[in-house]
Amino acid sequence: MSPFIDRNKNALRPTLARRSFLSSMGVVCASCLGTSLANEIEELPPGVEPSNPRELLYPTPEPSKELFTSESGSFAASYPMLQNVSETSASVSWALNVPSTGWVEWGTTPNLGKIARNSEFGLNPYEENFLSARITGLSPNTTYYYRTATCSFIYRTAYDKTISEPQFSDVYSFKTVGPNVDGVSFAVMNDTHNQVDTVRKHCERHEELGSDIVIWNGDLCHRYFFPLIAKTGIANPCDIPFAAQRPIVFVPGNHDKWGPYAHNLRECLTPWRQSDSRYYSLGHNYAFRLGPIAMITLDTGDTKPDNAVKQQGIASFDPYRELQATWLEHVLSRPDIAEAPYIVAFCHIPIFNPFDEAGIDQSSGLPWKTVEPTSARMWAPILAKHNITLVISAHLHRHSFSEATPERPWPQLLGGGPLAQNATCIHAEGNYEHLTVTAETLFERSVLGTWTFEPRA
Template sequence: MALLQRRSFLKGSVLATLAATTRAVAADSPAPKSGRSAAFPAPVCTPPSLQIPAPTSMGVVWGVTAHATGFVDLSSHPDLADAQRFFAGDGGLKALDDVALGVRLTGLKPDSLYYYRTGTVPIDFKGAYKILPAEPVLSEIHSFRTPGKASPSSFAVINDTHENHPTCALLAAKIETLEPAVTVWNGDLCNSFDQMPRMAQVVLYPGKSNLAVNRPILFTPGNHDYRGVVARELPRVLLTREPTERASAYWTLGWNFAYRQGQIAMIGLDTGEDKPDWHTAWGQLAQFTPYRELQARWLADALEQPEIKNAPYIVAFCHIPLFDDSPTANPGDKAEDYASWQGHCHDLWAPLFEQHGVQLVVTAHKHRFRYDAPSAKRSWAHVVGGSGCDLPPKGQLTVLQGKVTGDRLQLIAHNLTTGATLGDYSFKPRQVSG
């Protein structure tokens, strides 16, 4: 509830002052090679996951197996000289969690390279007046680059992984070769979230890969990510965006994003559940209709922001398709079957896409690749990512790659099942006035 309060941090050479009392992971654990799994000293159980990237902030989350608090040391130097220490937790109390620790790094420079490591402090909480911290456990030193107008104009998209670790390993390996600036995880990470330790493994250590150690992920929720008895705990492992990014009227829109990744304005939207709110399956616990409407108001404001309005390319991401030309396709308002597309979101958001020249909308959910070229009725292209959970030779495991090459945004659909390319499309820059 106290998300608006800033995090505390210490300036200065924290390494020097803590060197005598710190047990480094590096001393007793092999260095995790990029894309490879690694052993972790207790209570750490996952590598760090870079999340909620923004020009002046970044989030770091990692899994733990016992009560602990934590911090991130951050520096512009590879040896962490003059590092700043940012602690997990908001307000007066630092975090205490037995599943995951999340740290928000704020006050950063856009388009800048940073080095970081996590620190995990096991806590023996014997009682209100007897709390025993152990020595911090430090991770390896990793790096990331904050986005901004001068950063690489590229992204990769995976979707519908449905907690399938073997396919996640394949997807992560492919992303490692593509080297995008950021990876969009376009929903349905799970089947349902029913248990917290499992949630941490699914989100933070998919396929025992280092998916987000050196490049951040952007999360757009899928319908399955709202299911299960602990689904409401998801912000413990997938941080919500920095509150300062949006006006107070939109404070509940925790996962919507709008920022510049080089020449590309990245827009994140949440289509929510794939059945109507009144569906008996939700037991009266769904209220996605007003949530989608609020996102339309946020989107209208976001598209007017100068850094978005003046971007050469605008790409929007959401889980459920926003278009289907089949007259029998369920637009999400029927009790039977699941939605093939989200008619309510389409009606709310598509006029804004048209008005502001959004070139491409990237969706998922159908587990089958599809590309809908712009038409006389729709100015924006619509692409549906394939599956993220079908091991080859079954299904259609895909990674969508977006990158600006010369004066075009190129979208390539990689089929990991066959090794072939499903499609290769290019987009001209928008006509920007001023």
């Protein structure tokens, strides 16, 4: 056997060292619970850089090579994450400790039998941070089984390469989506910002609820200066296979645009493949039917304008939002979406400001960015025109619900923040007669509100 492989299933369990590392993050965060939440949202004022309380609130892990090391000290990969589950396809990604190749074995029974592998131009994948594979040719509303296979791979020369024995994950199952099913559910978590305890609470709640799908509505992590941030904060945040059987749908937040590795986040959060070539570049815009519910996701981008000095020329969000507006009009006219009894849209930054007060950041003296203005201007009229049921947003770390008005005929629901005192779980259950949406405090389980929607006219 290769020295890199431990075929024991325990190889998938992270080390005690990792657990204590994450616990230490929790200790730091708990000591900062009194920090003004305004600090969590806005940019730092000029001249204030590393000592802002946010740095303590959301500590950045140091790079480590031992992230997924098994107790025997040998190489291991993280739990797999299911994404992009559609009527006919699904993708799986998983984090790596060392450069590796790999594949997904899948089938309609636990015996599997088929292989999906992201080969390109004749080469099988070779990656340092994440492997992924896309399973295609599936049928709607059908259960499938899969496991990942990971082989460490060493290049010495063109003729001297070493591949290890495969390390397999457990066998997991998932169900494809589709319109012709009654009784579906989804849950929403948002603004987790690397908060391990919060993510763990979410995962426990999703398991209790048995939600079909989880929307991770932005600001998954605070910033992305190393691939490790995505490995710990997203792929394996709390030592459980939280997304191995319950797919996640990634909706980017402004913090998910920050840092060098934000440019490579697609390695971890596999983009959705648009079927229309006009929208090939829109990897985070989903439109699919979960039974009676049409689910739509939008990417509001960063809070700073594209031409802001702080962007230093790295941002082109306005053209991106404009293309999403065209896409939104296109998908809302698609028969399977237009005919859905309910349409729920998700975007991280609100496109309607629900708060009356001025909202001044006490540390910077600058106004809070409570709305993404370009998105609000371009998307809100389209959502109104197509009579959508609900918009669920995040970003302000403060729960609210805004009833529909004649001027804004869609209601808006906001999830809370990353900490025990402001984290919320939003969950919904829908059938062809009603859609019921509930917001509750995540840690204490107090119901903040329940809203029932009738099918669209």
